Amino acid sequence: MEQPVTSLETGTNAIILRLEGGHWFQNKMRGIGIREQKIIRLVAKHPFNGPLVVEVDGREVTIGRRMAEHIITRVPE
């Protein structure tokens, strides 16, 4: 099932399928390591629409909620 990172359970791994957004957003995400086909793990989700902490390639990155909503993933069976 395709779902944005925001709806993953904390601690789960998923594969990044697409980055939905403009050139600037895609560039920024890829530059910081968040790219298609990478395994992403949700480390923490902050309340009150706060940021998410994700891990890709052993590196943690904090990203805003709206950015995370545009990272579409699939949890492997």
Next chain:
Amino acid sequence: MKKIVLMGNPNVGKSVVFSRLTGANVIASNYPGTTVDFSKGKMCLGKEGHEIIDAPGTYSLEPSNKAEEVALEMFGQADLVINVADATNLERNLYLTLQLLEQKKPVILALNMWDEAHHTGIKIDVKKLENELRIPVVPTVALSGEGIFDLVSRIEEARSPEEIEPMNESDRWIKIGEIIRNVQQVTHRHHTLRDWISEASIRPLTGFPIALGVIFAALWLVIFIGETLITYIFDPLFSLYTPLAMGISTWLGPGFLQALLIGKLIDGQIDYIQSMGLLTTGIYVPFAMVLPYIVAFYSVLAVFEDSGYLPRLATLTDTIFHRFGLHGFGIIPVFLGLGCNVPGILAARSLETKKQRFIAATLIAISVPCMAKNAMVFGILGQYGTGYIILVFATLFFVFVASGLILNRFVRGDSPEICLEIPPYRKPDTVTVLKKTWMRIRWFLQEAIPFLFLGVLLINVLYTIGFVEWFGSIFAPVIQGWFGLPKEATTALLIGFLRKDLAVGMLLPLGMSPLQLVIATTLLTIYFPCVGTFAVMFRELGIRDMIKATAFMAGTAFVVGGAMRLVLLGI
């Protein structure tokens, strides 16, 4: 003479490599965005001298903030590039490497943090990587100096390979994928205690209690170190100095020189805070009152910076800072501003938009008191009780929150979301921490002493020519009527433009009640920035925004001062 520029992703250790190459010291820390400006140094290769430039970190050649714009500008001037990459994160770092190579400038690649890559089970075949990129590749550990000699001896081999053609973004990633498959092997590693602490300190449920604990511990440590230094080192030193100063005073006899060098004697004795002489207050304030806290603050800050905790704190504060039109990274300029507003406002360069930078700079100038001023507040209000000190900081905190909410509402522009890399925790190295603290202390002494002397001199002149009396009566309606302070406090506010610490000292002889002192010291933070802060705001924001910020500060001072009079003095 060639211009050699250090380029690389944020937080890969460019500044440490720079220090190693040039022997010049620059501030390096464990968080992305430490370097926001370039530094220049010199290095000799054979007989020829070269200029080395340390540029801010950037993920690509398309800048997304002011610091990255500086990096791009430096790249434009480069004759040769040392590309510093993080060996623990090679894949992502290679994106910039390819972009640099496409620009046809000679490049040499330093694979920094080689030791950490080894420990985390990452193996990189350097020879194969050289073949893939067709440029020299040198593994380095800049912190220990390992590999730096190799790097220097191979700089002249730097080249721009013809094989690498300009390509688009997705081709670049495809190429990087091929390279990585060829040169890198990663062995799976188990979660360590470090990972566990890392996650506990960034998750909301555990992170907030940890943050509170850490901040209180840091605060306690700063005050403890500061007080200890004063009680056991600086005050005893000045007790030894007093007979000498009294001797000079007697030898000079009453007159202009005595007034200037020693100042007013209080009950026939030197009072280091109130006398206002160059050889008394002029050296006591910077050395015995402010310096101990500067030492305390910057040593604690250095440990904070090098541990890697700050980006985690930025994550935790993100939600709140969004209400102020900033995002979590805003906590970093605020923290630096607690030492001195100038580096705090400079650090705002890592924020993406003009709106964010304006709000960050204004909030720092209006409600983040620098350590020099804090030290004086501790020294002067401390004798009446801790409650008064807390009152000052609680008011400033309230001003910070209220101003943030207001500015966010009325300043036009975007407030983008946070996108911040969290570095691994690293154990701060004692020598590095001491070196960095020493650099900042030296910077404080160089900046503060001339202005303090100028301030003391100016106070003497202003009193002699009767300016104080005249100036005080002009502003009497505001100062006396609205703020409930004695009219002589006007001069302190005037001197506050030069040095806020000295201005706090000037309040003491006015015989104010503790609550009046609370109002006056709080206003000294809010009303106007000091000259150094003023200059950096002008440089970073431009004249129009600086005037806007200053007007906002004056307006806030007026409102807050009046409110404090009503609440605290009840008149």
